[in-house]
Amino acid sequence: MGRSSYRKSEASRQQVLDAAVVTLAARGLTEASVKDIAATAHMSKGAVHYHFENKEELYERVLEQCWNVIEKRGFAAFDEPGSALDRIHRAILEMWAMRRDAVPEVRVVDEFYVMSRQNPAIRGALAEHMRRTRQHIVNIGFSRLIELGLKPKVSMHFAARLLLATLDGLSIHHSVDPLTPEEEGEVLRTLDAILLAIFEI
Amino acid sequence: MGRSSYRKSEASRQQVLDAAVVTLAARGLTEASVKDIAATAHMSKGAVHYHFENKEELYERVLEQCWNVIEKRGFAAFDEPGSALDRIHRAILEMWAMRRDAVPEVRVVDEFYVMSRQNPAIRGALAEHMRRTRQHIVNIGFSRLIELGLKPKVSMHFAARLLLATLDGLSIHHSVDPLTPEEEGEVLRTLDAILLAIFEI
Amino acid sequence: MGRSSYRKSEASRQQVLDAAVVTLAARGLTEASVKDIAATAHMSKGAVHYHFENKEELYERVLEQCWNVIEKRGFAAFDEPGSALDRIHRAILEMWAMRRDAVPEVRVVDEFYVMSRQNPAIRGALAEHMRRTRQHIVNIGFSRLIELGLKPKVSMHFAARLLLATLDGLSIHHSVDPLTPEEEGEVLRTLDAILLAIFEI
Amino acid sequence: MGRSSYRKSEASRQQVLDAAVVTLAARGLTEASVKDIAATAHMSKGAVHYHFENKEELYERVLEQCWNVIEKRGFAAFDEPGSALDRIHRAILEMWAMRRDAVPEVRVVDEFYVMSRQNPAIRGALAEHMRRTRQHIVNIGFSRLIELGLKPKVSMHFAARLLLATLDGLSIHHSVDPLTPEEEGEVLRTLDAILLAIFEI
């Protein structure tokens, strides 16, 4: 009983979280109400507040979940076998694909970037996530390039930031004024060129 | 008489607009209320609605104003005398400076990018502005590089998009997780390197 | 000058009054705003308040004007030559016609009936108008019937009230749930029958 | 539990409805605010919106309730034992009594008549109610008179309309310019005379 109700509660909580991601992506972070989220989760408003004390707390958990989903997909692509360059290439492709397709998690994180300006807790969490991801990219990605003899022109940490910022910038621009199919084809080629320009031979 | 009244009204309207930019930048697009804006403008709520029928209409005018301010500063930097490369370099520096310093207009436009997802009118206006600015950059900036014998590896239109997206991406990341002084020093060098990588010799 | 500007002012005032009748009839007494009325009169809101200190005062003048128009039409029909019965018949027809066609003045007065419950000044004015009109009907209409040898079963004052109340009741019901053409044909025949029933031979 | 909550809600909803009838009758349909109604119901404004999505929806429910109360009282009087003529007489008396005493429901319905001109939903509902009530009167009232050998001079449906219109007209006139006690005494006698004039022997 303790066990099963724990499980049930845990499942409900996740159900709310999943509904929140979908709803926040669809309606916008500030437009979506607790009621909307509850409706998507097929629950009552009260239930949402049972699982998350605050809208604030809900936001924080949603951010965490979204970031993890995005990061996981990126690193999963990297983890597939292949040469270092191939793997990096594949990871970038995956990171771009999520943004190009505007998966809910990306939409939500984009909104958090902006919301974070008014919300120190979100900003803190987001900054922490960003730092960690950049470090990850440096540690397990860029370091391979160096092992291959490439010499970065800029600090690797900044290179990671630039990569992510460019992806997010393209993501946001794409959501407002979509890339044409031709432009889409150019994205990856260009990102590769940029990477090579930064890690010059 | 009619004249001075008219002038007064025009000035008041601009006063509201300026107050709106400041307030929206400080409090956030969705958090700032008409009351806040009115207070910043030292006016009554009613006065704001006298000058702008809607919050919506106010938004559109604010967007217009912000975009114009930003664009004007960028092109003003380009218009100063110098070699083509110098002028482009200077324009990029200026575009970056506005973002690095988070001038109110940039903050507001960043928020509009996100709001535009829920707001077709804003999205339309924004997309139109973006297209026009890219075209401008191509026409009066990149075309000079071609005259100098440089050969773009990607379509110039996409190159312009990439430039702006990267700047906006850096802007947003910077607002969440500020660049270190060292990183700030690397921004321009890197943007130059990227430009050269795209317009290869 | 004094003369011509006086005339001008007088004309403007009447212009506002006419616009008010039309607008109040079309939009409803409580929905129509001063702005609406001013727009219909092709004037500024300020002008309306220049001519009428209050919305209240405007209402009172509008009521007066509407009542006069309606009363005048009724008595004009009565004043045409003919036998006493003919003239009464014609007056009733005219009173009904205005209501059936929902001329603006009737619509407005109908609304004043209801508004008067919350508004003593309007109620007083309206009651006074009603009394006077009933007395008029008795004096110049019903008295002829008595001269003809008809004997009223009820007080003539009440008979006048009943006539007007029935007309107004039909008017209001008609505005909600319109009479069919067949019913329209029955109205006058029935009103005649009622009159005869009251003034029995 | 669920049960008692549900019951509580149902009771609260009715409490709001009752408060609305009283408040709308006292303050007028367009003057009474949601706040007023909430105060009368000893509830918060939010509670009113919890039970009724709209002021509009509240209006519709109020109209329904008022009409039902009025209709029920009329037909209850008719349902008491007695001869057909007695029962009709009694019903008319009751219908008049409610109007003479200006019970809240009558006041509110009178206001709805006027509001319905600007409000299609209300007009539709009201027209439907009116038609049904007329039909009722014809079916269970007037048809008895015919069985007694009376021959109507006008269509029975129109006779029903005339009866109700006359009552409502008297009601409205009475609310503006009250009947004298003598006049009050004449109302029923006159209505009877009219009925006989219409259903002649």
Add this chain to the structure above:
DNA sequence: TATGAATGAGCCTTCATTCAT
């Protein structure tokens, strides 16, 4: 664990009215 009832603060908007010109 979960719900539904209820609250109260705050928001955008409308509008009659005032006033300088």
Add this chain to the structure above:
DNA sequence: AATGAATGAAGGCTCATTCAT
């Protein structure tokens, strides 16, 4: 005589949150 700018109160409504059950 007339206007346009500006005000401030009030209104309907939304929403996160609380709480008894």
